[in-house]
Amino acid sequence: MNIAVLLKQVPDTTAKISVSGGRVDENSVSKWSMSPYDEYALEAALKLKEAGGGNVVAISAGPSRCEKLLRDAAAVGADDLVHIMNDDINNLDSTQLQKLLAAAISKSNSSIVLCGKQAADTNSGSTGPGVAEILGASCMTMVSEVTKDGEDYLATRPSSSGHEKVAVSAPCVFAFDKGVTEMRRPNVRGIMMAKKKEIEIWSAADLDVDLGNSNVTINSHSPPPEKPPGQKFEGADSVSTVVAKLRDEANVI
Amino acid sequence: MVEYNAPIRDYEFLFNEMFDVIPIVQKLGYDFDNDFLSMLTEGWGEHAKEVWLPINQLGDKKGLDYDDGKIKMPEEFKSAYSESIEAGWLSTSCKQEHGGMGVPIFFSAVTWAEIGTSTNMAMSVLPALSIGVYEVLVEHGSKELIDYFATNLATGKWAGTMCLTEPHAGTDLGIITTKAIPQDDGSYRITGTKIFITYGEHDMTENIIHLVLAKTPGAPEGTKGISLFLVPKFLPSDWVSGGVKDLSENLMSDDNGVTCSGSEEKMGIHASPTCVMNFDESIGWRVGDLHNGMPLMFQMMNRERLATGMMGIGLAEIAYQNSLAWAKERRQGRDLKGPQEPNESADNILVHPDVRRMLLEAKVNTEGSRALAAWTGILLDQMHSEDIEEAEMAEALVALFTPIVKAHFTDLGCESVNTCMQVMGGAGYCTEYGVEQFYRDVRISKIWEGTNGIQALDLAGRKITHNMGKNLRYLMWPLTEFIENNRTIPEMEEFNKPLHQGVRGLQQLTLLMIAEGQANPHFLAAGATDYCRYFGNVLLGYMWAKMAKISLEKSGDPFYDAKIASARYFFKRIFPETAGLAARIQSGYKNLMDYPVEMM
Numbered sequence A: 001m002n003i004a005v006l007l008k009q010v011p012d013t014t015a016k017i018s019v020s021g022g023r024v025d026e027n028s029v030s031k032w033s034m035s036p037y038d039e040y041a042l043e044a045a046l047k048l049k050e051a052g053g054g055n056v057v058a059i060s061a062g063p064s065r066c067e068k069l070l071r072d073a074a075a076v077g078a079d080d081l082v083h084i085m086n087d088d089i090n091n092l093d094s095t096q097l098q099k100l101l102a103a104a105i106s107k108s109n110s111s112i113v114l115c116g117k118q119a120a121d122t123n124s125g126s127t128g129p130g131v132a133e134i135l136g137a138s139c140m141t142m143v144s145e146v147t148k149d150g151e152d153y154l155a156t157r158p159s160s161s162g163h164e165k166v167a168v169s170a171p172c173v174f175a176f177d178k179g180v181t182e183m184r185r186p187n188v189r190g191i192m193m194a195k196k197k198e199i200e201i202w203s204a205a206d207l208d209v210d211l212g213n214s215n216v217t218i219n220s221h222s223p224p225p226e227k228p229p230g231q232k233f234e235g236a237d238s239v240s241t242v243v244a245k246l247r248d249e250a251n252v253i
Numbered sequence B: 001m002v003e004y005n006a007p008i009r010d011y012e013f014l015f016n017e018m019f020d021v022i023p024i025v026q027k028l029g030y031d032f033d034n035d036f037l038s039m040l041t042e043g044w045g046e047h048a049k050e051v052w053l054p055i056n057q058l059g060d061k062k063g064l065d066y067d068d069g070k071i072k073m074p075e076e077f078k079s080a081y082s083e084s085i086e087a088g089w090l091s092t093s094c095k096q097e098h099g100g101m102g103v104p105i106f107f108s109a110v111t112w113a114e115i116g117t118s119t120n121m122a123m124s125v126l127p128a129l130s131i132g133v134y135e136v137l138v139e140h141g142s143k144e145l146i147d148y149f150a151t152n153l154a155t156g157k158w159a160g161t162m163c164l165t166e167p168h169a170g171t172d173l174g175i176i177t178t179k180a181i182p183q184d185d186g187s188y189r190i191t192g193t194k195i196f197i198t199y200g201e202h203d204m205t206e207n208i209i210h211l212v213l214a215k216t217p218g219a220p221e222g223t224k225g226i227s228l229f230l231v232p233k234f235l236p237s238d239w240v241s242g243g244v245k246d247l248s249e250n251l252m253s254d255d256n257g258v259t260c261s262g263s264e265e266k267m268g269i270h271a272s273p274t275c276v277m278n279f280d281e282s283i284g285w286r287v288g289d290l291h292n293g294m295p296l297m298f299q300m301m302n303r304e305r306l307a308t309g310m311m312g313i314g315l316a317e318i319a320y321q322n323s324l325a326w327a328k329e330r331r332q333g334r335d336l337k338g339p340q341e342p343n344e345s346a347d348n349i350l351v352h353p354d355v356r357r358m359l360l361e362a363k364v365n366t367e368g369s370r371a372l373a374a375w376t377g378i379l380l381d382q383m384h385s386e387d388i389e390e391a392e393m394a395e396a397l398v399a400l401f402t403p404i405v406k407a408h409f410t411d412l413g414c415e416s417v418n419t420c421m422q423v424m425g426g427a428g429y430c431t432e433y434g435v436e437q438f439y440r441d442v443r444i445s446k447i448w449e450g451t452n453g454i455q456a457l458d459l460a461g462r463k464i465t466h467n468m469g470k471n472l473r474y475l476m477w478p479l480t481e482f483i484e485n486n487r488t489i490p491e492m493e494e495f496n497k498p499l500h501q502g503v504r505g506l507q508q509l510t511l512l513m514i515a516e517g518q519a520n521p522h523f524l525a526a527g528a529t530d531y532c533r534y535f536g537n538v539l540l541g542y543m544w545a546k547m548a549k550i551s552l553e554k555s556g557d558p559f560y561d562a563k564i565a566s567a568r569y570f571f572k573r574i575f576p577e578t579a580g581l582a583a584r585i586q587s588g589y590k591n592l593m594d595y596p597v598e599m600m
Helices: A036-050 A066-076 A094-107 A127-135 A188-196 A236-248 B008-018 B021-027 B034-062 B075-087 B105-140 B143-155 B293-329 B353-382 B388-423 B435-446 B452-463 B466-485 B490-519 B521-552 B558-574 B577-586
Strands: A002-006 A009-011 A032-034 A056-062 A080-085 A110-116 A138-143 A145-149 A152-159 A162-169 A172-176 A199-202 B065-067 B070-072 B159-163 B179-182 B188-198 B208-215 B226-232 B258-263 B274-286
Touching: A002 A036, A002 A094, A002 A127, A009 A066, A032 A036, A032 A066, A036 A056, A036 A066, A036 A110, A036 A145, A036 A172, A056 A066, A056 A094, A066 A080, A066 A188, A066 A199, A066 B034, A080 A094, A094 A110, A094 A127, A110 A127, A127 A138, A127 A172, A138 A162, A152 A172, A188 B034, B008 B021, B008 B034, B008 B353, B008 B521, B008 B558, B021 B034, B021 B353, B034 B075, B034 B105, B034 B435, B065 B258, B070 B258, B075 B105, B105 B143, B105 B159, B105 B208, B105 B226, B105 B293, B105 B353, B105 B435, B143 B226, B159 B188, B159 B293, B188 B208, B188 B226, B208 B274, B208 B293, B226 B293, B293 B353, B293 B388, B293 B435, B353 B388, B353 B521, B353 B558, B388 B435, B388 B452, B388 B466, B388 B521, B452 B466, B452 B490, B452 B521, B466 B490, B466 B521, B490 B521, B490 B558, B490 B577, B521 B558, B521 B577
Parallel strands: A002 A056, A002 A110, A056 A080, A080 A199, A110 A172, A138 A172, B159 B208, B179 B208
Antiparallel strands: A009 A032, A138 A152, A145 A152, A152 A162, B065 B070, B179 B188, B188 B274, B208 B226, B226 B274, B258 B274
């Protein structure tokens, strides 16, 4: 059985996002990157593979630009690449997207699924639990590490006392928080191999998914309000002012 | 703490939007696309930042350890080098049949070189030299030599050097005394001393392959009698299986009489060994034809000159990034038009025009140079085109650009790093911030691979008249066409008009240099350095006008708006220096040569 890892392409954290006509102007995004929590999921998937289990199947849904994301995943070691081609991905609601992903996971013969706990653009955090629901799989969120333990998997997640290790059997979806290891760097050989790797391109019809109608309509996007300028305090005389502001305005002490 | 981010966005702009490199290299037979280029650029930028940059200051402080003919490199350098080999980052442009990656040359010659020198100039020199030796060997070596040496050079398992200079023969290589005595078995015995040999001795690799200039008995006087020899530090014990015939008697020894008798103490690049190398009847093999060593060595030298030009860009870029980061935090004085941040003790120093002048001078010169470097890198690939006209055009332009890339980029690089240090005031002079190391490191780039004065003479005395002026014509055709095409576009006038004036001035100065130079070589030599800088300004002006043209069509985006502002800065505040350069050239040679030498 394979290990599926769900990857979302999002505007790079350094990219300027502009809103035009009530919509995020995707054409203005100068750089797209892998969503950071997905990077931890991918690294964990590669480690699981190295520990002896199956191929890593990288799955991404979106327009043609997602090919770069999948090749980035292949460059660090993903074995199979699946692109759910959809040019209108932003107008799917989360249930429709989860249906597509779940179908692709099933078709890829994967028994466990790793993904980020939330995407860096929408931050909704619904993909992991939603996919698990459709697949009838267990779901563990806020995971920082997964290891193989016989036929089971041991996942590390936060608990009231610090961290807890939880054993779970497949099928299971692991939604990653910040992992214990940053994603590995690609080497040239990996990049060369990634370039030649075939990408499976599947549509909703290929996956036999009836998307139905979206239950959510986005009326408009708007940029976040500009942050007020920061304040700087220097010298011992300002300590009482700073303490007062932290207590009364920021409510952090 | 030194900061650095590879200028990936700028490279994407240059290679994709400005030069549209993918169809060019695909036509040359490369299986290459935008995503692949992007992955390579990002991958190398990340690797260099994570593996090379953290040990750059360590290498500067620790240096290397010379003891009794052996040089020990810092352990951190050895492990970083191994990690880079393992990841394949040192052999991107080498042929796949030799274990390389077969990537187009422009990537290694430009992107790789800049990022490598930014993050660790001392380290970057080693693979650059090895690849230079590899290229000469593969193009001109015998099949046996290629079979034995090429793969280990390509993969970085073995390193390469070039051995030209002798104690009495630097610029004037015609008087070298290193001898190569032919043997019955087809090999040569090489004897002589070479100085200033970069990475001549070290323990980063298990073998070092020297390309040595030497003279055979009875060879013609001067440079026409020089041949090129491949001399390994160690003669590997499995040599016989390497395929070279009839040499088994001499080949089982691992001692080839190659020794290092000293390592220079230097101003910068402390982790890059600069060696005195002695060859004592060392076994070597000729590469290329007898007495044809200079053109072959100059093939390698010209690649190293381009690589040296990239050092100017690389060090200027990282110095700029760090001085800008520092400036953004620094508060001193008030905006002369009134406080900008009255609640603060002082305004940020970016309110001061002179601080902006210094930073923008570094930024604009660096980005302009990078654009010309990108074009030159693509031409290196086009030189191998099967289309004869394309190859001829590329060869002519590379010949023309090489002295300018080397001299102008390193002049600008040194000036930029110096200026960036000035931005930081006393902090710039302190070791902690790294910029003073860049200042020391970059300084050699104006000297090695032929001083910048020699580059200027090469340009003025050889490259502009070479091939019946064809080099220059291949530049002037697209350049004058660009000017003509933009003459009626109002938004382009502020860039196109001064460029047009600059090109006309260049044409007049070129005629003057040729006419007066033929009558009196002192005239040509006295004006060569200023002429080279004038030429560099015109080329950078061409690049900035092209960048402005593309950016005007996409204005509204901060990246492109900054390009337009940079082009404006270039033409208003940098390009005008051409007037002074022209006046200096026209002043002739007498103010130099008539000066009473006894009073100097």
